Amino acid sequence: MQQLGEIGRAFLRRPTGIIGLIMLLVVVFVAVSAPWLAPYDPQEKVDVDPGDLLAPPDSQYLLGRDDAGKDVLSQLIYGARVSLTVGFVAAFMSIVIGTTVGLIAGYRGGRIDNLSMRIVDFLLVIPELPLMLVLISMWGRGLWKIILVIGLLGWTITARLVRSQVLSIKERHYIVRARAIGASHYRIATQHVFPQVMPIVLAQAVLAVSGAIITESTLSFLGLGDPTLVSWGMMLNFAFERAISRRAWWFLLPPGFAIVWVSVGLILIGRTLEEIVNPSLKTHHLFDPRQMMARFVGIAPKEPAPEVSKRVETERAG
Amino acid sequence: MSVLEVRNLSIDYVREDGAALRAVEEVGFTLEKGRSLGLVGESGCGKTTAILGILRLLPAQGRIVSGEVLYKGTDLFSLSEGEMRKYRWKHISIVFQGSMNALNPVRQVGRQIADAIQLHEPANDSGQVEARVHHLLDLVGITPQRSGHYPHQYSGGMRQRAMIAMALACSPDILIADEPTTALDVMIQAQILDLLQKLQKELALSIIMVTHDLGVVAEMCDDVLVMYGGRTAEYASVDTIFNDAQHPYTRRLLQAFPDVANPSSKLASIPGYPPPLDALPRGCRFEPRCHRKRAICAEQIPALEAIRPGHYVACPFREDNDGA
Numbered sequence: 001m002q003q004l005g006e007i008g009r010a011f012l013r014r015p016t017g018i019i020g021l022i023m024l025l026v027v028v029f030v031a032v033s034a035p036w037l038a039p040y041d042p043q044e045k046v047d048v049d050p051g052d053l054l055a056p057p058d059s060q061y062l063l064g065r066d067d068a069g070k071d072v073l074s075q076l077i078y079g080a081r082v083s084l085t086v087g088f089v090a091a092f093m094s095i096v097i098g099t100t101v102g103l104i105a106g107y108r109g110g111r112i113d114n115l116s117m118r119i120v121d122f123l124l125v126i127p128e129l130p131l132m133l134v135l136i137s138m139w140g141r142g143l144w145k146i147i148l149v150i151g152l153l154g155w156t157i158t159a160r161l162v163r164s165q166v167l168s169i170k171e172r173h174y175i176v177r178a179r180a181i182g183a184s185h186y187r188i189a190t191q192h193v194f195p196q197v198m199p200i201v202l203a204q205a206v207l208a209v210s211g212a213i214i215t216e217s218t219l220s221f222l223g224l225g226d227p228t229l230v231s232w233g234m235m236l237n238f239a240f241e242r243a244i245s246r247r248a249w250w251f252l253l254p255p256g257f258a259i260v261w262v263s264v265g266l267i268l269i270g271r272t273l274e275e276i277v278n279p280s281l282k283t284h285h286l287f288d289p290r291q292m293m294a295r296f297v298g299i300a301p302k303e304p305a306p307e308v309s310k311r312v313e314t315e316r317a318g
Numbered sequence: 319m320s321v322l323e324v325r326n327l328s329i330d331y332v333r334e335d336g337a338a339l340r341a342v343e344e345v346g347f348t349l350e351k352g353r354s355l356g357l358v359g360e361s362g363c364g365k366t367t368a369i370l371g372i373l374r375l376l377p378a379q380g381r382i383v384s385g386e387v388l389y390k391g392t393d394l395f396s397l398s399e400g401e402m403r404k405y406r407w408k409h410i411s412i413v414f415q416g417s418m419n420a421l422n423p424v425r426q427v428g429r430q431i432a433d434a435i436q437l438h439e440p441a442n443d444s445g446q447v448e449a450r451v452h453h454l455l456d457l458v459g460i461t462p463q464r465s466g467h468y469p470h471q472y473s474g475g476m477r478q479r480a481m482i483a484m485a486l487a488c489s490p491d492i493l494i495a496d497e498p499t500t501a502l503d504v505m506i507q508a509q510i511l512d513l514l515q516k517l518q519k520e521l522a523l524s525i526i527m528v529t530h531d532l533g534v535v536a537e538m539c540d541d542v543l544v545m546y547g548g549r550t551a552e553y554a555s556v557d558t559i560f561n562d563a564q565h566p567y568t569r570r571l572l573q574a575f576p577d578v579a580n581p582s583s584k585l586a587s588i589p590g591y592p593p594p595l596d597a598l599p600r601g602c603r604f605e606p607r608c609h610r611k612r613a614i615c616a617e618q619i620p621a622l623e624a625i626r627p628g629h630y631v632a633c634p635f636r637e638d639n640d641g642a
Contacts, residue, residue: 109378173419179375180414181434181484182406191433192422 007199010276020268027262031080038074042230057250064250066235067242075230076254082231083262086147086216091208093151098158099194099201105159106166107189117163120156128153129218136224143226146219150212158204165197199277203270210266217259232258321491321524322349322372322410327385329364329371331595338381339595341367342548344622346385347541349492354518354525356539356556358532358571360592364548365528366415369494373410374402389492408438411485412494413478415528416501420481421469427480428455428465434487454483458513475506482513489521496528511537532575536560544568547593547603550622554629564625564636566610602633610635 011017030037039062057064063072101120105113132149139145169175170193178188219225220233221240232255239252329342342364349355357365370376372387374394387394389409394402414420421430431451435442442450452462458479469477478498485493495514499507511534518525527538535542535556542559544551544567552565563569573586590607599605605615612635622632 173414173416174422176375177414177420178422180373180406180412182403182408182437183433184403187437195424
C-alpha cells in the first residue's frame with residue numbers, strides 16, 4: 001500500500017522513531033534468542049550454599065544471584081519473552097476489538113453507537129487496575145488469563161478514537177458514491193473507511209503494547225502474575241519482598257530498567273507514528289524549517305523535504 | 319418506451335426532535351430512452367433530494383413518504399436493499415454534485431473504476447476489467463496511462479471526466495448528472511457537456527440533468543421540470559419552457575438569466591429566498607415571492623394541471639390566463 005510506504009519513509013526520517021525501533025529490536029532479539037543468550041536456565045533447581053543467596057555480581061554471574069541462588073541475568077533475559085508475549089498478544093486483542101467496535105459504532109450510528117459508547121464510558125470510568133485485580137483473583141493466575149484481562153479491558157480508547165475518525169470519514173463524498181456504485185456497507189467499511197483509520201490504529205497499537213507490558217508488570221509485581229513463569233514484574237515482586245532489606249540492588253534494578261527500556265522504546269515509536277498520521281499533530285508543510293530557511297536566506301536546502309517536493313509535483317501534474 | 323417513471327414522490331427529513339420536514343412533495347416525471355430531462359430550480363428546492371430518493375441513497379434522516387419509481391416497470395421502492403444494490407450503477411448511475419470529491423483520495427482512479435465493474439460483473443478476469451477501464455478513460459478523453467494515478471494527480475476537469483467514465487462503467491440506461499459542471503471553468507464546462515451529449519448519442523443514454531444553470535438546460539435537455547420548494551412548478555418540453563413558460567416562477571427564473579439577443583437588458587432577480595423547510599407556506603410555495611399572487615394563493619396549494627398535452631403547470635393564475 002502506498003500509504004504504508006509513505007508512513008515508513010516519514011518514520012525513518014525521524015530520529016526518535018529510529019531510536020525507539022532500535023530499542024525495541026534489541027528486546028525482541030533478546031527474547032527470541034533467550035535460550036542461547038542466557039548463561040543459565042532460570043528455572044533450574046540449584047543446590048547452593050547459603051553464601052550464594054543474593055550474591056553480588058561477579059564474573060560468573062554478571063548480575064548476581066537472586067534469593068534462591070539463581071542467575072539474575074538469565075531471569076531477565078527470559079523475562080523479555082513473557083513481557084513481549086503479553087504486550088503484543090494483549091495489544092493485538094484490544095486493538096482488534098477496539099477497531100471493530102469503533103468502526104461499527106461510527107459507521108452505523110444510532111442505537112448501536114449509543115450502546116457501545118455507553119459500554120466504553122462504563123469501562124473508562126471504572127478504575128482499571130482494581131477491576132483487573134478483582135477479575136484475576138476470581139479467575140486465578142495464569143499467562144493467558146492476564147492477556148485476556150488486559151486485552152478485554154484495554155480496547156475502549158481505541159474504539160473512541162476510531163469512532164471519531166469514522167464519523168468524519170463516513171460523511172465524505174466518495175462514501176455516498178461508493179454506495180451509489182452498489183457497494184454493500186460491509187465493503188464500504190472495509191475498503192473505504194478502514195484504510196483511512198488504519199494509520200491511527202497502527203500508532204495506537206504500538207502504544208497499546210507498551211501499556212500492556214506495564215500492566216502485566218504491575219499485576220505481576222502485585223503478586224498476580226503467572227507463578228510458573230519468570231517475568232520482570234515477578235522479579236520486581238520477589239526483589240521488593242526479599243532483596244531490598246539486604247540491599248541487593250542487582251536483583252531490583254535490572255527488571256526495573258528493562259521495563260523502562262522497552263516501554264520507552266515503544267512509546268517513542270508510537271509517538272512518532274502518531275505525529276506522522278494524526279493530522280492534528282502535524283504542522284503545515286510551510287513550517288518545515290529547511291524550507292523556511294531557504295525562503296529567508298535564499299539558499300535552497302540541499303535535499304528538499306520530501307513532503308514539500310511531492311506536493312509541488314502534484315500541483316504541476318494537476 | 320419510458321425507462322424511468324417517477325410518480326408522486328414525497329420525501330421527508332426527520333429532525334432530531336421528531337418533526338418531519340417535507341423536502342420533496344408529489345414530484346413525478348417520465349424519462350424516455352435516449353432523452354434527457356432537466357431538473358431545475360434554486361438551491362435548496364429539493365432537486366438533489368429527489369434524485370437521491372430515486373436511488374434510495376438518502377441520508378439517515380431522509381424518509382421516502384410516498385411514491386413509486388418504476389424502472390422499466392419494476393418499482394425500485396419495493397426492492398430489498400440487496401436487490402436495490404444490483405440496480406444502482408448497473409442500470410442507473412450518478413455523477414455527483416462536486417464529484418471531484420467523489421473519488422477516494424487514497425485509491426488509484428483506475429482501481430476505483432474497476433471496483434464498479436467488478437462489483438456488478440464479478441465474472442470478468444482482471445485483464446478484461448483493465449481493458450474496460452482503459453477504454454472508458456479513453457472515451458472521456460483521459461489517456462489510459464493515467465489510470466494508475468491518484469485523484470490528487472488529476473485536474474478538476476479530469477476528475478469530473480473520470481467520474482463520468484466511472485458512471486458509464488457498467489453501461490447503465492440512465493445517467494443522473496447532479497450539477498455536473500458546477501465549480502468548473504467555462505471551457506471545461508463546455509467540454510463536459512459536449513462529452514455528455516456525444517456519449518448520449520453513442521450509448522443511447524437517458525440523462526437526468528440536475529442543475530440551476532438554464533444555459534445547460536437549453537443545450538442539453540429535451541424536457542424540463544422546474545421545482546420550487548419541493549414541488550413541481552412547471553413540467554414541459556424545453557421549447558415550451560423557454561418560449562411559453564406559464565408559471566410565474568419559471569418566468570422569473572428565465573428573466574434572471576442573461577439574454578444573448580439583448581445583452582444590455584437588466585437582469586431581474588427574484589426578491590427573497592426559497593422557503594425554509596420548517597416554515598413552508600400553507601398555500602402555494604411560491605406565494606410569498608410571487609408577483610401575480612391573489613388572496614387564495616396563500617390558502618390553497620395549486621394542483622398541477624395539464625394545460626395542453628405535455629405541458630403541466632401548478633398555477634391557476636398563469637401568465638396567459640388570469641384565472642377565473
